[in-house]
Amino acid sequence: MKRFDTSALILLRGILSNPAVSAFVSAIKQDSLQDYAHAYELLLQDDLQNSFASYLSHKILYDDNLFARRCLSGKVSQDLENAFSHDLAILQDLAKCADTPPCNISAALNMGFPTIGYGNDDSLFGQCWNSKTVLDKLKTFYKNNGYGIFIGNKAYSFENGALKPIPHTSDIRLSDLKDYESEKKAVEDNTVNFINDLPFSNMLLYGDKGTGKSSTVHAILNKYADRGLRAVEIPKDKIKEINEVKEVLAHLPFKFFLFIDDLSLEERDDKVTSLKASLEGSLNEKGANVMIVATSNRRHIVKENFSDRENSVHAKDTMEEQLSLSDRFGLTVCFSSTGKKEYLSILRQLAADRNLDLPEEELFALAERWALLKGGRSPRRARQFIDYAYACKAKNQPVDF
Numbered sequence: 001m002k003r004f005d006t007s008a009l010i011l012l013r014g015i016l017s018n019p020a021v022s023a024f025v026s027a028i029k030q031d032s033l034q035d036y037a038h039a040y041e042l043l044l045q046d047d048l049q050n051s052f053a054s055y056l057s058h059k060i061l062y063d064d065n066l067f068a069r070r071c072l073s074g075k076v077s078q079d080l081e082n083a084f085s086h087d088l089a090i091l092q093d094l095a096k097c098a099d100t101p102p103c104n105i106s107a108a109l110n111m112g113f114p115t116i117g118y119g120n121d122d123s124l125f126g127q128c129w130n131s132k133t134v135l136d137k138l139k140t141f142y143k144n145n146g147y148g149i150f151i152g153n154k155a156y157s158f159e160n161g162a163l164k165p166i167p168h169t170s171d172i173r174l175s176d177l178k179d180y181e182s183e184k185k186a187v188e189d190n191t192v193n194f195i196n197d198l199p200f201s202n203m204l205l206y207g208d209k210g211t212g213k214s215s216t217v218h219a220i221l222n223k224y225a226d227r228g229l230r231a232v233e234i235p236k237d238k239i240k241e242i243n244e245v246k247e248v249l250a251h252l253p254f255k256f257f258l259f260i261d262d263l264s265l266e267e268r269d270d271k272v273t274s275l276k277a278s279l280e281g282s283l284n285e286k287g288a289n290v291m292i293v294a295t296s297n298r299r300h301i302v303k304e305n306f307s308d309r310e311n312s313v314h315a316k317d318t319m320e321e322q323l324s325l326s327d328r329f330g331l332t333v334c335f336s337s338t339g340k341k342e343y344l345s346i347l348r349q350l351a352a353d354r355n356l357d358l359p360e361e362e363l364f365a366l367a368e369r370w371a372l373l374k375g376g377r378s379p380r381r382a383r384q385f386i387d388y389a390y391a392c393k394a395k396n397q398p399v400d401f
Contacts (some may be wrong), residue, residue, distance in 0.1 A: 004028075004093035010066045011080075012087040018059050023050065024116070025094065030103040033113070040116055051119025053095040060091060061124065061141070064148025071142035072253055081135060088130035144226075150254065154225045156232045158245050163232065170218040176353075177212050177219060178379065179338075184216055186333050194291050195227050195255055200325040201330025202279055202292040210380030211335035212262055213295040221257065231257040231293075236264075239275050247288050255300050260294040279328040305316070343367070343377035350386040357393060366399055373401070 006025055007018055015021055020042035026033035040049055048055040070076045076385065098118040099111065109115050126134055145151045153165040174184055187203060194200040205213040221231050232245060242258060249256050279292060300380040326332065337347065349369050351358065358366075370385040371377045392399045 003096060004090055006090065006094065009087050009090060010083045011067055012060060012063060012084075012091060013057070014063055014065065015059055015091065020319065021059065023054060024098075026103060027105060028097045030102045033105055033108050035102070036105050036108075036116070037113075040114055042291070043116060049114070050117040052098045052116050053092075053119045053125075056091060056095045057118040057123045057125040057129070059189055060088070061138075062151055066141045067138075068147035069253075070394065071139045072146055074151060076139065076144065085130040085135060088125075088134075092125075112124070122151075140330075140331075146228075146254070150252075156230065158234065158241065158248075161244065161248070161339055163248065166233070167374070170215070171222060172215055172219050174216075176220045177215055177290055178349040178382075179342060180216075180335060180379075182214060183333050183335055184219075186331065187216055188223075190221055190331050191224060191229070191291075195224055197288070200291060202328070204294050204326055204332045205335060206296045206326075206331035207334065207335030208337040209297055210378030210379065211337065212379050213335050216335075217257065217259060217293055217295065228254045229257070230254045231259050233259045233261070236260065236262070242275065249290050251387065252289070254289065256290050257293045258290055263294045263296045281328075289381060296326075304330055338377050338379065338382075340368075340377065343371065343382060346379050346382045347386065350382055351389075354386055354390045356386065356390055358389065358399070363389075370401065 006013075006049065009016070016025065020039050022041035023035045023042060025030060027039055043049040043052065043055055046055065065084075067080055071081060096118055096367070098116045105113075128134065149156070149163060149165045153167060155166040155169045156163040156164060158164070174188070177184065183205075187205065190200055190203060192198075205216065207213060209216070217231075221229055232249065234242060234245065239260065242245055245258065256359070344364055344367070347363065351363055366389065367382065367385050370388075371381050373382070374381050388401070389399045
């Protein structure tokens with residue numbers, strides 16, 4: 001058996017499902033110029049047609065396999081390490097076939113057909129992919145970064161029963177969010193408890209729009225992602241899938257926010273029952289690695305209709321039903337609207353961060369005018385104004401609107 005016989009792969013068989021790798025394997029095994037051309041086309045899309053080794057090693061690094069998962073948990077047996085080493089040797093020999101293609105392909109290359117190159121051994125894998133040094137580096141990498149879709153990703157959606165990475169998320173930091181110190185501290189303290197396996201509460205962040213509720217969640221995620229914190233965003237229309245999501249997450253070695261943004265529901269919405277059961281009171285209640293985090297413009301998530309009071313014989317029972325959902329969050333944090341004093345305080349700090357060259361009196365006058373035109377004072381309005389003013393100054397234009 002040739003060492004690059006991919007049928008002998010044990011842990012890394014998933015690599016073969018990659019279209020470029022699959023086409024290259026077929027080209028080498030069948031001496032097929034057509035498959036070789038297809039592989040070249042696919043590699044060209046990533047500008048790695050001259051370094052198939054880099055392309056293949058990258059796919060290996062980000063593959064979801066038993067070795068990577070066990071590295072994260074620190075439970076790698078010698079047999080498992082040997083199996084992974086065995087696969088690395090096969091796949092490196094496959095990559096080397098780029099420099100020693102079979103007859104028909106070689107003849108076409110000699111006639112000027114574009115060539116797939118092995119490339120340089122400048123990746124984490126080095127010159128010998130299955131060396132002890134490389135295996136130790138990989139163990140450290142997976143321990144620090146996770147595996148598969150969890151490498152380099154902090155946030156996910158849930159689609160068709162599986163997690164899907166959200167690659168581009170906000171990079172906001174807690175220091176970018178001005179004032180609201182007690183509110184941020186309450187959210188952060190509860191999150192630290194969650195990460196450290198201490199008692200924690202599901203969280204409801206409520207208050208007027210633009211006060212920083214969602215931004216606080218994003219900033220907390222960014223701060224603690226390197227300690228294993230991740231987030232799965234659940235749209236309001238998929239709340240009934242929460243328990244299904246929790247079942248998937250329960251087996252993963254990370255801590256997850258189940259994030260529901262801008263939450264509000266109608267009284268007779270069947271999603272109310274689903275969310276209540278997820279928060280408390282069912283066999284599927286709070287798990288050790290899942291925290292439900294919701295934001296809302298309302299303290300009482302279930303909307304109260306005037307008819308509820310007017311027509312209900314049991315008006316008190318109706319009201320209690322409407323309040324019971326928000327009461328099931330163990331921690332509720334109010335992000336209240338900003339008055340003039342708070343608004344100007346936030347402006348002053350944001351302007352300092354930007355080194356905005358405007359006299360304070362002029363800055364405040366313009367910012368108040370901005371708030372009047374945009375519909376009120378809030379941290380969001382303050383940031384929008386500072387961004388606008390900074391752009392004007394960068395272009396040597398007056399701050400005018």
